[in-house]
Amino acid sequence: MFFSSKTSNESLHHDIQHCLAEFFAMPIEKVGAWFELKGKSLTISLPFAAQSLHQLLKDTLAAKLALHLSPVKDIDVLTNIGVAPTLMAKRPKIKNIIAIASGKGGVGKSTTSVNLAFALLAEGVKVGILDADIYGPSIPIMLGNVDAKPSSEDQKQVDPIMAHGLVASSIGYFVPAENATVWRGPMASKALSQLLNETNWPELDYLIVDMPPGTGDIQLTLAQQIPVSGAIIVTTPQDLALADATKGIAMFNKVKVPVLGLVENMSYHICSQCGHHEAIFAEHGGQKLATQYNLPLLAQLPLNIDIRVHADGGIPLQISQPTHPLTLAYQELAREVSKGLYLKVTTS
Numbered sequence: 001m002f003f004s005s006k007t008s009n010e011s012l013h014h015d016i017q018h019c020l021a022e023f024f025a026m027p028i029e030k031v032g033a034w035f036e037l038k039g040k041s042l043t044i045s046l047p048f049a050a051q052s053l054h055q056l057l058k059d060t061l062a063a064k065l066a067l068h069l070s071p072v073k074d075i076d077v078l079t080n081i082g083v084a085p086t087l088m089a090k091r092p093k094i095k096n097i098i099a100i101a102s103g104k105g106g107v108g109k110s111t112t113s114v115n116l117a118f119a120l121l122a123e124g125v126k127v128g129i130l131d132a133d134i135y136g137p138s139i140p141i142m143l144g145n146v147d148a149k150p151s152s153e154d155q156k157q158v159d160p161i162m163a164h165g166l167v168a169s170s171i172g173y174f175v176p177a178e179n180a181t182v183w184r185g186p187m188a189s190k191a192l193s194q195l196l197n198e199t200n201w202p203e204l205d206y207l208i209v210d211m212p213p214g215t216g217d218i219q220l221t222l223a224q225q226i227p228v229s230g231a232i233i234v235t236t237p238q239d240l241a242l243a244d245a246t247k248g249i250a251m252f253n254k255v256k257v258p259v260l261g262l263v264e265n266m267s268y269h270i271c272s273q274c275g276h277h278e279a280i281f282a283e284h285g286g287q288k289l290a291t292q293y294n295l296p297l298l299a300q301l302p303l304n305i306d307i308r309v310h311a312d313g314g315i316p317l318q319i320s321q322p323t324h325p326l327t328l329a330y331q332e333l334a335r336e337v338s339k340g341l342y343l344k345v346t347t348s
């Protein structure tokens, strides 16, 4: 035998590290802590959501390591999401809160929040959604459960509503939408604190918070009231929307919440008849903004009838059409968001 067992073990570790770094396009120094090799069993604990890639990762590792003198026999891939730092004290049980914001109304912030939440769930993590859009709560509509009524065992904490594996809370479950629209700023912020603090959340890796549109005082207060780990700005490609998205970035910078990136929604139109792609708004707007602020452009999602029908019809795309190209696009977004937050955790 040419190699001592130490050398062959070192080369095995080296190959595992290289394979993980290459597979996830991560710096090699990050991946060393993700795996444990015990005899011939390899356990990978991924610090971000990527369940749809676990099998491919196993196959890739198995092929790479098969050439070793003492090959690995079992490969197990697990998910172990870390806790990103926040300025405010964390909520017990909730590892990370991600705020979804937009400078402007109607750009698809709630649609993105719901699809991202389901996509994270599909990527193997525990997810909740909090509808902070106090003035126009649309999450109950998008989850198809407007008539659901939260219950409470102790009259102090309210149980969240379950929808297709997602836990949700929204002012829309408590008061009719027309009553909420007349609330003033302090009432709206109090309602959000109550929704966050008095909901009996189970253990969650991520709580997605659908913020009210805009970047005014209310949004600023809300962003300061909850321990947000990272924010995502949703925009459409037109100049006006992008100018508002800029204000959103500035708002989160002001409250020292890291912006994880931008989502460009309604980037282009896909014709439902012939599948033709057409840029009906301006092109490259999201990319320009991302470059200007050195932020990742996390996704470019089309204006597509399936997104609208599923969002407004309360039957999530992820649940009813798990292999739809847009379902997969949202899953890619979910993996990017989770990876982005992990990178923020490890570099801050």
Ligand SMILES: Nc1ncnc2c1ncn2[C@@H]1O[C@H](COP(=O)(O)OP(=O)(O)OP(=O)(O)O)[C@@H](O)[C@H]1O
Pocket: 102, 104, 105, 106, 107, 108, 109, 110, 111, 112, 133, 136, 138, 212, 213, 265, 266, 301, 302, 303, 304, 305, 307, 308, 309, 311, 312
């Ligand atoms: N990519 C898309 N393709 C087609 N329709 C979309 C897309 N994104 C959102 N929509 C539709 O656009 C409308 C507005 O979306 P949504 O409610 O998510 O926007 P919003 O930014 O949260 O709005 P608000 O400012 O009222 O909170 C909805 O009818 C939704 O179904």
